[in-house]
Amino acid sequence: MSDLTSPFSLIVPGLPHPLLAPEGNPGWGDIRAAYDQARARIEASDADLLLLYSTQWFSILGHQIQADPSPEWVHVDQEFHELGTMPYRFAMDADFAEAYNAAANARGLHCRTIAYKGFPIDTGSVVALKLLNPDNRIPACLVSCNMYSDRAETVVLGKAAADAAAKTGRRVIPVAVTCLTNRLHTSPIEPADDRISSLMDDEWNRKLLELLGEGRLEDVSQLARTFTRQAHADNKLKALWWLAAVSGQHNRYRGEVLSYQPIWGAGAAVVALTPTGREAGGHEFDEDSVDVYQGDREVLDTAAAPEGIAHAASLSASKPVAVRPAPRPVAAPPVSAPAPSRAIVKSSAAPKPVGAYPHARRIGDLLYLSGVGPRQPGTDAIPGGPIRDADGQPLDYDIVAQTHAVIENVRIILEASGSSLDKVLDITTFLVDMDRDFSGYNAVYAEYFTKIQATRTTLAITALPTPIAIELKVIALA
Numbered sequence: 001m002s003d004l005t006s007p008f009s010l011i012v013p014g015l016p017h018p019l020l021a022p023e024g025n026p027g028w029g030d031i032r033a034a035y036d037q038a039r040a041r042i043e044a045s046d047a048d049l050l051l052l053y054s055t056q057w058f059s060i061l062g063h064q065i066q067a068d069p070s071p072e073w074v075h076v077d078q079e080f081h082e083l084g085t086m087p088y089r090f091a092m093d094a095d096f097a098e099a100y101n102a103a104a105n106a107r108g109l110h111c112r113t114i115a116y117k118g119f120p121i122d123t124g125s126v127v128a129l130k131l132l133n134p135d136n137r138i139p140a141c142l143v144s145c146n147m148y149s150d151r152a153e154t155v156v157l158g159k160a161a162a163d164a165a166a167k168t169g170r171r172v173i174p175v176a177v178t179c180l181t182n183r184l185h186t187s188p189i190e191p192a193d194d195r196i197s198s199l200m201d202d203e204w205n206r207k208l209l210e211l212l213g214e215g216r217l218e219d220v221s222q223l224a225r226t227f228t229r230q231a232h233a234d235n236k237l238k239a240l241w242w243l244a245a246v247s248g249q250h251n252r253y254r255g256e257v258l259s260y261q262p263i264w265g266a267g268a269a270v271v272a273l274t275p276t277g278r279e280a281g282g283h284e285f286d287e288d289s290v291d292v293y294q295g296d297r298e299v300l301d302t303a304a305a306p307e308g309i310a311h312a313a314s315l316s317a318s319k320p321v322a323v324r325p326a327p328r329p330v331a332a333p334p335v336s337a338p339a340p341s342r343a344i345v346k347s348s349a350a351p352k353p354v355g356a357y358p359h360a361r362r363i364g365d366l367l368y369l370s371g372v373g374p375r376q377p378g379t380d381a382i383p384g385g386p387i388r389d390a391d392g393q394p395l396d397y398d399i400v401a402q403t404h405a406v407i408e409n410v411r412i413i414l415e416a417s418g419s420s421l422d423k424v425l426d427i428t429t430f431l432v433d434m435d436r437d438f439s440g441y442n443a444v445y446a447e448y449f450t451k452i453q454a455t456r457t458t459l460a461i462t463a464l465p466t467p468i469a470i471e472l473k474v475i476a477l478a
Helices: 026-044 094-106 123-132 151-168 199-213 217-230 235-247 399-416 434-449
Strands: 009-012 049-059 063-066 072-076 085-089 111-114 140-146 172-177 253-263 266-275 342-345 360-363 366-369 424-431 455-460 470-477
Touching: 009 026, 009 123, 009 235, 026 123, 026 253, 026 266, 049 063, 049 123, 049 151, 049 235, 063 094, 085 123, 094 111, 094 140, 094 151, 123 172, 140 151, 140 235, 151 172, 151 235, 172 235, 199 217, 199 253, 199 266, 217 235, 360 399, 366 399, 399 434, 399 470, 424 434, 434 455
Parallel strands: 009 172, 049 140, 049 172, 063 111, 424 455
Antiparallel strands: 009 266, 063 140, 072 085, 253 266, 342 360, 360 366, 366 470, 424 470
């Protein structure tokens, strides 16, 4: 996929305060001023389409694209109705919406257009369009945020947008309508007292904005899972997954943070990203880049891609992963895979299994992990050293290093499955030398699981299939 032809991209918040009450707080007014700067840049550009992905337009059954050429209504925000009404009449590019829908379906997504009179437009899209494009100078296109999609599905949705832009010849400004952190104050506050609701949220917001200011959009997209584990991310930062995928998945931007302020506790920022020929810092992360969607909210297999769509190198045959099949494959031939309720998960980021078994299996709302050891992905090296040599003679080893490594491998597999360490319910630990190793293992275990409070059973065994001292068997929420 070639990079999108675009003068720049935008990240903007979708809460209604900068539109309806900018005078209520200096920060809200600053966001409004930043919106005004972005609007002036749009008006000075040669763009002919605003393409918005809003985290406030939720969908469940796949993705939806607004195709009514002139949607009109009077909108009231469901949380902040006291701020007043937002009447709108927008100009939509119905032809581009159909092209986007076709491109999304060609990449294996379940997607459809909406052209129903009176179909409501979400607060985020209303706010962004009224502030960025108040006179409908150029048409727009809106796409929904699927509540259950994970990175793979969202990345493919972004790539489909670039396909549609290339096919139609549109010069597009992609707009991610999203907060960074989105933990709103749940008790009434005076507008003058608004602040980011969590110190950790504020710290993470500033780190992401530092990277965005350096033009590192793809790095921020791939850092989103870590951000989500540490802070109250707005829909896992899906809008930034989408934005990076639309724009070509690189760090070649001049980034400008036009404003960062709290809006009712959430972290709101206006960021402009202008393409350049300079790669900012190189890639510091290496998540799989998916071209065709073949499964439901899991990592993807490389088999059976539709004709004419090549898989990225990171999904080559040397990096197999497997998923549940798409509920309604359109362009792809049938894929032999488990039923959706019994999804198999494999990850190239985890140590290769030593037998005919997957890293994990999802059944309903639970994930069952196969036994996980401390071997390092790719090299099979054992942190802290093996417990015996090739002749079976005992060696000295470090149980602390092995325990850290095994828990990190568990974390990798959980995240590849769409879960995380804090969702672990039950752990069975196998130690080959209980007397020697329990104390060191127990201390490391406490570093990770004291707050999580998973149930645990620790067993002494005589040996494991590889020369390791510890293995974990884990059950977690999906």
